[in-house]
Amino acid sequence: MSLDIEFARKQFPALIHDDYAGKGFFENAGGSYMPKQVIDRLARYHSQRRVQPYWPFRSSTLAGNEMDESRIRMAALLNIPADTLHFGPSTSQNTFVLSTAFRDFETKRKVIIVTNQDHEANTGVWRRLGQYGYEIKEWKVQKDTGQLVLKDLEKLLNENVCLLTFPHCSNIIGEINPVKKICSLAKKFGVITCVDGVSFVPHSFPDISSLGADIYLFSSYKTYGPHLGIMYVDADLNSCLPSQGHFFNSGDPIKTLTPAGPDHAQIASVSGIVDYVEIIDRHHFQEGVNDSLAHAAQRVGKLQRNMEMVLLAPLMEFLNSRKDIRVLGDPDIELILKVPTISIDVGTRGEEIVNKLSRKGLMAGSGDFYSVRLLESLGIDLPAGVLRLSCVHYNKLDEIDSMVRALDEIL
Structure with a gap:
């Protein structure tokens, strides 16, 4: 079809x-x-829900419900638990917050592998951790094609590596990296993986659970939505990382990596991205309307x-x-x-x-x-x-x- x-x-x-x-x-x-499904939700929030969410009066309750709906439905779209999904102002901001958490992360593994294929958002912040006791190693691209080769990564991986960061695909050459293979290889050495999906997700929303990544990031404004960064962080990893939020929120997994709340209206409108996917799906596959x-x-x-x-x-x-x-x-x-x-x-x-x-x-x-x-x-x-x-x-x-x-x- x-x-x-x-x-x-x-x-x-x-x-x-x-x-x-x-x-x-x-x-x-x-x-x-942005499709009209996102625009309509954004307009509704600004025109009818423009209050602090989660209070018992109607407009506030509806505001909170719409924000929660976005988290639940986007998580379902990506096949991940809702409490592993994090909203931030941008992917660059999300990687910055993550790098701060890893800076204070208690671990004997002190090597971080980065690539020179990445957008600077998923490499510069990690490279700066070289100033905080980490050794930075670079998985280099082939100079003629810009490709990342698995054999080169295999030479870098060992039990001293804490984190491997790489893109799902480059925003320059557009080649799709074999994320599942890379994550599987990293897991053999107990290495945490951080995948920048910003340049891939506009072309197909991934089943993150099947990829095996510990961290997966993308930007909703490049995936038909508002200007936000969306981030998956494995629940066990999140529980080990130092909280970057207010101290009294350290027990809430959706607040530990969000030092400041992103725009409420934009979060509420993320559900419009899911609406769009559903509408396209129903138009083409009538028999799948009750599917996940x-x-x-x-x-x-x-x-x-x-x-x-x-x-x-x-x-x-x-x-x-x-x-x-x-x-x-x-x-x-x-x-x-x-x-x-x-x-x-x-x-x-x-x-x-x-x-x-x-x-x-x-x-x-x-x-x-x-x-x-x-x-x-x-x-x-x-x-x-x-x-x-x-x-x-x-x-x-x-x-x-x-x-x-x-x-x-x-x-």
Whole structure:
């Protein structure tokens, strides 16, 4: 079954707004549009529930109920217990809080493995723990492709390693890392794993329990929701980490890694993301309406990924045919192993090309995208960085065609 693209697009008010009509949005990796299900919940909270939650009067009780609903339903979508889900202002803030907890974590294991493929949010904070008694080791990418190779990781893992941090996929090369294999390998040595899913989750909500990660992070504003960071932390690990919240909240697992409460309205609106997944699932799979949210997420994820591969194929075919540019990553990668995030080395022309594309109604970005270490490893000129094109399931083939024609003219 293929995605009913017109039905999906009708859920996103931005796609039918005058500012978007006839244009193509290719900066989804920086932040996706929100469906009306999220917008409606956000508007309702601001217009009807704008009070401190959890008091007995009606508007306050409803406010708290809607916040709890978001935690419960998003946890169900990800197949994790509700008390292991944490909301923060952003993923960068969540990793900062986590790193502070690990700084004071009592352990004899004093090695942390980081990568140079990560967005800076999931590497810089961990590297700074080198100032607090940890030894930092780097799992380096291949300099020609930017890929992480398991054999290189195997050389770094041992009983002295406390933590391994890595991305589910890169926000530059878009290759999907074998998270389950990596976590399984780490577990053989008793190593805690922290996975940055920010660049993967927009393309399919994962079954986190099946991945085996101890920590999994992503950003809801890149997954069709409000600007929040969403974080899973294994319950046993959370109980061992020093609380980063108020001392009197140290017994509440959903408050130990939240030193300050995120925006209540945005938390309440997260349930709208789940509404959207349910609506897409019911539209395509009538027999699954009473199934679990986790199963719905997997079905919808397949629709998303299949649509994305349809979009990715002609764009990659065109770019790979050009001998005057360099597409970062493995040129022979199977599309099923890649999300539709493409970075192109165009020297110092990135900003110029983005401006020319914009005049043609094609919205894209250029720069380092907070992945300076990866770009340095790949020999990219900085601060110019790369031209990045990123799609999600609501992009259309005619937008891809327009992008191909524009790049053929501009490059």
